[in-house]
Structure formats: structure tokens, C-alpha cells
Amino acid sequence: MxxxxxxxxxxxxxxxxxxxxxxxxxxxxxxxxxxxxxxxxxxxxxxxxxxxxxxxxxxxxxxxxxxxxKVHPKVPWRRRLLNALVGYVLVSTLIGLVFQVSALLEVILLALGLGAIMIETPWSIPVDPNSSFFAGLASAMHEWHQLSLATLFTMGAQAVLFALLVWTVTRGMRGSLIWVTKAVDWCQTSLPTQLAASVGLGVAFWLVNYGMLVPYVLNFLRYTSGDPDPVAPYLEYQLIYPLIAWIVPLALTWIGWSAFRIFQSDQRNGLYHTHAIAVCGFIFGAMALQAINMINGIGYFALEAFWNIESILSPPAVLMAQVTPFLFALVFIITLSGVGFPTLRRFLSGAIKRPWLIPACWLFMQWASVPFTLAFYPNGLYLNDWEWVNRCFLAPLLHSRWAPLFLTLKGSAAFAIVLTSLLIALNLSARRPASRPRSVA
Amino acid sequence: MLAILTQGESYGYAIIQEVKKRSGGHLEWTDGMLYPVLHRLEQEGMIRSVWKKSDTGRDRKYYRIERAGRKVVEKQKAEWRAVNGALEGLWEGGAACSI
Structure with a gap:
């Protein structure tokens, strides 16, 4: 029957x-x-x-x-891991570049006389915060000096790394880095080698992004023990930055190359689209970065509580700053995995074709967050001795109620410059005719 | 498929039957191949799907056309009419066609 x-x-x-x-x-x-x-x-x-x-x-x-x-590609977890690591590098580099571009914008703004830094210049030129053009120029020179050799090293390394990654993902570097190809081949020969390479790269990324915490903590200990010279940590920065900033990019090139080969192979097999993977990796990487930042934030508070020092940020504000991007990233993960938020998924698909949309939305999000920031800083931001070691702010604006707005605008502009460059590069690469057949699979 | 969905929301099986009917049997494909096409159209924002209870009591996925899909239908209609008009003109005018 x-x-x-x-x-x-x-x-x-x-x-x-x-x-x-x-x-x-x-x-x-x-x-x-x-x-x-x-x-x-x-x-x-x-x-x-x-x-x-x-x-x-x-x-x-x-x-x-x-x-x-073809429509619902299944991505093996090892590729997901690799994509996450590629995304992590891209996000880390992007954020690093944003900070550097932001610092340069600051120098330009100061040079235009749009403010003055609150600390004395090394040439003993008095700087009036309600400044004239010359005071602004002096501030700009001081700010440029403050960027220091170590920062310039970092900026250079990040720019080189960023260019390499974009170049690797969009055009490849066939023939120019044979040893990288061989290393990639070796790393992909088996699961243990691939895992070892992934873990090694993970450690390298951590060093690039958080290795600076080591001298920072050293400085913190020195500061709390009464050392009168808070500029001293620059020495540690100068030693560590060149090391981690110039050696690691070469290792990171490997992952870009590896990802490029996987993208190519997948495209040949019609499995899924390169850009979808790039976006996926980007978001996975962003989530990983935010998760680490959140843990860092909690640790930071624990340290502050332990040493009983005054915080420049209120706990609710920092928690919001850490948790909100994490939740955003989570929404993106759910969206891209196809579980929910179909409207957002459609928007992302559209955004790949219209690269200006993403920085525009990011700017909007930044502006939308200003009322929250102002609520947390009703009297404006202020600096403590720690802060001016690392960054120099524009004093007149900083002490006004528009400080968060100004800082947001400046950061957003820097972010938009960097991200738009990346998206335009990806978009241009998508319009290129298919590359010639490769002999190496 | 988009043209069929402009008449109102529908589901996979009904869409296939409609295609067969409207094309007089000239357009036929393996039924299962329809769904990836529908899913791709949904990913591209041309249609939207929703699970509902059908008349039979089973859960059924219904598709509805979106504004972007309607625009594509209109554009394609205009293009096909232009091509059709051009070819009709050529053939009725007795022009030789070596293709």
C-alpha cells in the first residue's frame, strides 16, 4: 500500500x-x-x-x-573564519586610518585658525585659546609635532596596508609576490596549517590594534606612581610602532591574497559574489572588533575603579558607545545570514551598487547620536592628564556645548573619506572586464 | 513571473501554471527551477514573500511584487514593444533578414 x-x-x-x-x-x-x-x-x-x-x-x-x-550559497566555516579575519584587518586598518586622517584634518583646521590647542607649544609660544590666526598656526605646528615619528610610522604602515589589501582583493598581485602565493598554498594544504595560520594572524591583528596597550598600561602605572613626565610613553610607542606597523603588514598581505584566491575560486564555481563576501567579512570583523572593545571597556572601568581615579567618561556613555555598535553589528549579521531584516538586506545589496550610500548613512547615524552625547556631557567634554598625551583637542570648541557635534563631524568626515575610497575601489573593480585565465587554481 | 505578479499576489505552483497557460505551452521548465529565480528576485528587492495559511490549511509562501519589480516590468514591456515594432516593420516591409 x-x-x-x-x-x-x-x-x-x-x-x-x-x-x-x-x-x-x-x-x-x-x-x-x-x-x-x-x-x-x-x-x-x-x-x-x-x-x-x-x-x-x-x-x-x-x-x-x-x-x-547560486542564490543561497553555503559558506564552509573555515571560509567564514578566513572572511572574518580579512574583515577584521580591513576594519582595523580602516579605523586606524580614520584616526590618522582625523588627526590630519585637525592640523588643517588649526592651521586655518579654527581654534587652538590648550597646551603650551615646545617653542614657548603662548597660545590663546580665543586664538588669532598666528596662534592657530602655532597650534597646527605643535599638533603636527605631536603626531610624532611613531604616529607617522603607523600612518604610513596603515596606508600601505590598506592600499595592499585593496589592491590584493581587487586586482591581485600575481607574479609580484610568488613567495606569498607559496605560503598561502602551504597554509591551505591541510586543516592544521590553515588553523595555525589563522591563529597566528589573529595574534598579529591583536598586536596591531591592541599592542599599544602595553606601553599605555606602563605609562598608566608610571603616572599613578607619581612620574611627572607623561610624555615619556612616546618612547615606548616609537619602539613598538615601527616593529608592529611594518612587519605585520607583510603577514597581513597573506590573508588578503588568500581571500582573493578563495573569492576567485568561488566566482569560477558560481557559488557566491565577491562583494557579498567582502561585506560579510567586514561586518564579522566589525563585530569581533566591537566585542573586543567592549571587553576592553569593562576592563578599563575595572582598572579605574581599582586605582580610584577620575574618569573623563561616564559609565553609561561608555557602555552605550561600546554596546550600541555591537548591537548594530549583530543586526547586520542576522541580516546577512538571511534570518531576518529583509529590508536591510535589500538596502545592503543596493548599497554595494551605490557606494556613497554607506558613508552617508554612517554620517546620519553619527549626527543622530549627537543628542545622546550632549545628554551625557551637559557641560561639555574636558580633558585629564591622560588624554592630552595621546590627542590634542581644539580647546575653544571642546569647552562649548557643541564639542560632541564638532568631534562627530570631524570623525565622520575622516571616516567618509576613507570608506568612500574603499567602496569606490571595490565598485570600480566590479566594472572591470573579467581577468585573463589563471594557470594556478 | 513579474508580469504575473502584477495581477496580484500568488505562490509558486500557481505561477507556474499561469506561465504554462499564458504561453500556450510554449514556455515550460522544470518546476523546481522556478523557486531560485523567485528567491533571486526577492533578494534584488523586486518581490516580497510572506508565509500564510492557504485554503487547504497548509502553510504556503506567497509572493507579492514591489515597486522596483513594477518598474522593471514596465521597462521591459517598453523595450519588447520597441523591438517587436521594429521587427514587424522590417518584416512587413519585405526587408531581407539573414539572421
């Missing part, structure tokens, strides 16, 4: 084995199959005949998997 339900369950089980069709897709196909069977039975067919005919008309499993894979 033919059992329709058992046959349908078996058909569904067989179709699910390929791993390409998710629960929704299977349910949709089963509904289609049931409709086709009901129609045939109503026309006089036996249930078993109707089932066989309906299965044949819906298509064989292999062809279905191939078509579904």
Missing part, C-alpha cells in the same frame, strides 16, 4: 541531504509537490503515479542543489 506521507518525508529527507536547501525552501518545495499531486489525483491518477510524476516535474535533486546554491 502506497503511503504518501512516508514517501513525501523520504523525498524531503533526501533533498535535505545536499545541505543547500534551508527549511523554508524545503517546505516551499513540499507544498508545491503536494499541490501537483492533488491536481493529478483529482484528474484520476493513482496516488503513487501522481507522486512519481510530480517528483519528476519538480526536477532532480542535483540540478535543484546547483540552482539553489
Amino acid at each position: 502506497f503511503d504518501l506521507e512516508a514517501s513525501l518525508a523520504k523525498w524531503r529527507e533526501e533533498l535535505a541531504k545536499g545541505g543547500t536547501l534551508d527549511r523554508d525552501s524545503l517546505a516551499e518545495l513540499e507544498d508545491h509537490l503536494r499541490d501537483a499531486i492533488e491536481r493529478r489525483v483529482a484528474a484520476g491518477d493513482e496516488a503513487s503515479q501522481a507522486f512519481e510524476a510530480a517528483c519528476a516535474s519538480i526536477g532532480d535533486a542535483q540540478a535543484l542543489h546547483l540552482e539553489y546554491a
Whole structure:
């Protein structure tokens, strides 16, 4: 006796084995199959005949998997890991560059006389915060000096790394870095080598982004022990930055190259689109970065509480600053994984084709956050001795209620410059004709 | 498919039957291949889907056309009409066509 339900369950089980069709897709196909069977039975067919005919008309499993894979690609977890690491590098580099570009904008603004720094210049030129043009110029010179050799090293390294990554992902560096290709091949020979390479790169990324915490903590200990010279940590910065800023980019090139090869291979197989993966990795990386920042923030508070020092930031403000981007990243992950937020997913797909949309939205988000920032700083921001070691602010604006607005605008402008460059580069690469066939798979 | 959805929301099986009917049997494909196409259209924002209870009591995924999809239909209609008009003019005018 033919059992329709058992046959349908078996058909569904067989179709699910390929791993390409998710629960929704299977349910949709089963509904289609049931409709086709009901129609045939109503026309006089036996249930078993109707089932066989309906299965044949819906298509064989292999062809279905191939078509579904083009629309709903399944990405192996190792590739996800690699994408996350690539995204992490891109995000880290991007954020680093944003800070550097922001610092340069600050210098330009000071040179234009739009403010003055609150500390004395090394040339003992008195700087009036309600400054004239000359005071602004002196401030700009001081700010440039404050960037220091170490910062310039970092800026140079980040720019080189950023250019390498964009170049690697968009055009590749075939022929110019054979040893990198060989290293990538070796790293991809087995799971242990790939994992070892991934872990090694993870450590390298941490060094690039958080290695600076080591001299920072040293400085903190020195400060709390009564050292009168807070500029001293620049010595540690100057030693560590060149090391981590110039050696690590070469290692990071590996991951860009590796990702590029995977993208190429996937594109050849029609599995999924390079840009979707780039965005995915970017967001995975952003989430990882925010998660680490959040942990750092909590640790920072623990340190402050332990040393009983005055904080320049209120705990609610910092928690908001740490948690909010994390939640945003989580929304993006859910969106890109296809679980929810279809409207946002459509927006992201559209944004890839219109690169100006993302920085525009980022700017909007920054501006929208200003009322919150003002609520947390009703009397304006202020500096403590720690802050001016690392950054120099524009004193007149800093002590006004518009300080958060100004800082937001400046940071946003820097972010927009960097991100727009990246997106335009990706967009231009998408318009290039297909590259010539490669002999190396 | 987009043209069919401009008539109102529908589901996979009904869309296929409609395509077969409207094309007089000239357009036929393996039924299962329809769904990836629908999913791609949804990813591109041309249609939207929603699960609902059908008349049979089963859960069924219905598709509805979006504004972007309507624009594409209109654009494609205009293009096909232009091509069709040009070819009709050529053939009725007795022009040789070696293609």
C-alpha cells in the first residue's frame, strides 16, 4: 500500500541531504509537490503515479542543489573564519586610518585658525585659546609635532596596508609576490596549517590594534606612581610602532591574497559574489572588533575603579558607545545570514551598487547620536592628564556645548573619506572586464 | 513571473501554471527551477514573500511584487514593444533578414 506521507518525508529527507536547501525552501518545495499531486489525483491518477510524476516535474535533486546554491550559497566555516579575519584587518586598518586622517584634518583646521590647542607649544609660544590666526598656526605646528615619528610610522604602515589589501582583493598581485602565493598554498594544504595560520594572524591583528596597550598600561602605572613626565610613553610607542606597523603588514598581505584566491575560486564555481563576501567579512570583523572593545571597556572601568581615579567618561556613555555598535553589528549579521531584516538586506545589496550610500548613512547615524552625547556631557567634554598625551583637542570648541557635534563631524568626515575610497575601489573593480585565465587554481 | 505578479499576489505552483497557460505551452521548465529565480528576485528587492495559511490549511509562501519589480516590468514591456515594432516593420516591409 502506497503511503504518501512516508514517501513525501523520504523525498524531503533526501533533498535535505545536499545541505543547500534551508527549511523554508524545503517546505516551499513540499507544498508545491503536494499541490501537483492533488491536481493529478483529482484528474484520476493513482496516488503513487501522481507522486512519481510530480517528483519528476519538480526536477532532480542535483540540478535543484546547483540552482539553489547560486542564490543561497553555503559558506564552509573555515571560509567564514578566513572572511572574518580579512574583515577584521580591513576594519582595523580602516579605523586606524580614520584616526590618522582625523588627526590630519585637525592640523588643517588649526592651521586655518579654527581654534587652538590648550597646551603650551615646545617653542614657548603662548597660545590663546580665543586664538588669532598666528596662534592657530602655532597650534597646527605643535599638533603636527605631536603626531610624532611613531604616529607617522603607523600612518604610513596603515596606508600601505590598506592600499595592499585593496589592491590584493581587487586586482591581485600575481607574479609580484610568488613567495606569498607559496605560503598561502602551504597554509591551505591541510586543516592544521590553515588553523595555525589563522591563529597566528589573529595574534598579529591583536598586536596591531591592541599592542599599544602595553606601553599605555606602563605609562598608566608610571603616572599613578607619581612620574611627572607623561610624555615619556612616546618612547615606548616609537619602539613598538615601527616593529608592529611594518612587519605585520607583510603577514597581513597573506590573508588578503588568500581571500582573493578563495573569492576567485568561488566566482569560477558560481557559488557566491565577491562583494557579498567582502561585506560579510567586514561586518564579522566589525563585530569581533566591537566585542573586543567592549571587553576592553569593562576592563578599563575595572582598572579605574581599582586605582580610584577620575574618569573623563561616564559609565553609561561608555557602555552605550561600546554596546550600541555591537548591537548594530549583530543586526547586520542576522541580516546577512538571511534570518531576518529583509529590508536591510535589500538596502545592503543596493548599497554595494551605490557606494556613497554607506558613508552617508554612517554620517546620519553619527549626527543622530549627537543628542545622546550632549545628554551625557551637559557641560561639555574636558580633558585629564591622560588624554592630552595621546590627542590634542581644539580647546575653544571642546569647552562649548557643541564639542560632541564638532568631534562627530570631524570623525565622520575622516571616516567618509576613507570608506568612500574603499567602496569606490571595490565598485570600480566590479566594472572591470573579467581577468585573463589563471594557470594556478 | 513579474508580469504575473502584477495581477496580484500568488505562490509558486500557481505561477507556474499561469506561465504554462499564458504561453500556450510554449514556455515550460522544470518546476523546481522556478523557486531560485523567485528567491533571486526577492533578494534584488523586486518581490516580497510572506508565509500564510492557504485554503487547504497548509502553510504556503506567497509572493507579492514591489515597486522596483513594477518598474522593471514596465521597462521591459517598453523595450519588447520597441523591438517587436521594429521587427514587424522590417518584416512587413519585405526587408531581407539573414539572421
